[in-house]
Amino acid sequence: MEKSVLYDLHIHTTASDGIYSPTEVIQSAVKIGLAGIAITDHDTVDGLEEGIASSRKENIEFIPGIEMNTEFQDREVHILGYFIDYHDEHLLSKLVEIRQARYDRALRMVSKLRNMGININFEQVKKLAQGDLIGRPHIAQAMVDRGAVFSIKEAFDKYIGRNRPAYVPRYKFTPDEAISLINRSQGLSVLAHPGLIKDDEIVLSVVDMGIKGIEVYYPEHSAEQIREYLNISSRYSLLVTGGSDFHGIGNVESRNRLGCAGIGKDLMQKVYNYCHNTQSKP
Ligand code: AMP
Ligand code: ZN
Ligand code: FE
Ligand code: FE
DSSP: OOTTOOEEOOBOOTTTTOSSOHHHHHHHHHHTTOSEEEEOOBTOOTTHHHHHHHHHHHTOEEEEEEEEEEEETTEEEEEEEESOOTTOHHHHHHHHHHHHHHHHHHHHHHHHHHHTTOOOOHHHHHHHHOSSOOOHHHHHHHHHHTTSOSSHHHHIIIIISTTSTTOOOOOOOOHHHHHHHHHHTTOEEEEOOHHHHOOHHHHHHHHHTTOOEEEEEOTTOOHHHHHHHHHHHHHTTOEEEEOOOBOOTTSOGGGOSTTSSOBOHHHHHHHHHHHHHHHTOO
């Protein structure tokens, strides 16, 4: 781990498509010497209570978060929300809607795959998902388990990635909706991995929508991208964040080391300052 990384602010758990529970992630974070972590599961806050309890026990700072997968101009745009009020009824009901759409879409994808001769079934996918959030990585894992493909990557490349034959789109928020949901629950909205969008016009559009921060430090960002996003952050007065997008084995390889990207103490202090200021406002 790079010495300067003390806070990994982008981590998935079993509440979405990570393979470790919040408690396991927190124990590993303590072991490698992180000062704090954020749990940012896709479209769910279900891991946060456990995260808070375990982080107290392990004496590590804990930032409650979420990652919302949104769509804009036919591209995936992921929005992170930190310090959200995760009891907010409106937010929770919106998330239930999204999870239902994920469930229906997974059913349709499994049926498409079966029609293509791939022998997986929905029960198996649900079991892998463990909770009520089903993601494509769970379908990919089911395919690996059945020997239909050798790896998660192959499942995405050949079958379930965007524009591949078994891909089914699902209802998603727009970035605008995600940002206002996060603002409404007094959270900090951050554009996740801008480098994966591969279109700076879109990045700037999201900045225009009122995003408050940008995830500059990310395992797949090149040195040049990091410079570019640092530039954008200072031009538009955005907070700078970073994280590993850790899922545990099975997901994209470069993101599978806890703490391989993140931020240090000074940047974290700015995030805390911002949040204390907004949250103490009436
Ligand atoms: P979903 O939210 O169900 O559409 O699934 C999207 C998730 O699948 C992403 O957040 C990644 O975790 C994972 N993913 C997307 N593309 C790939 C890929 N090519 N290889 C492995 N995992 C991927
Ligand atoms: Zn994921
Ligand atoms: Fe993401
Ligand atoms: Fe993520």
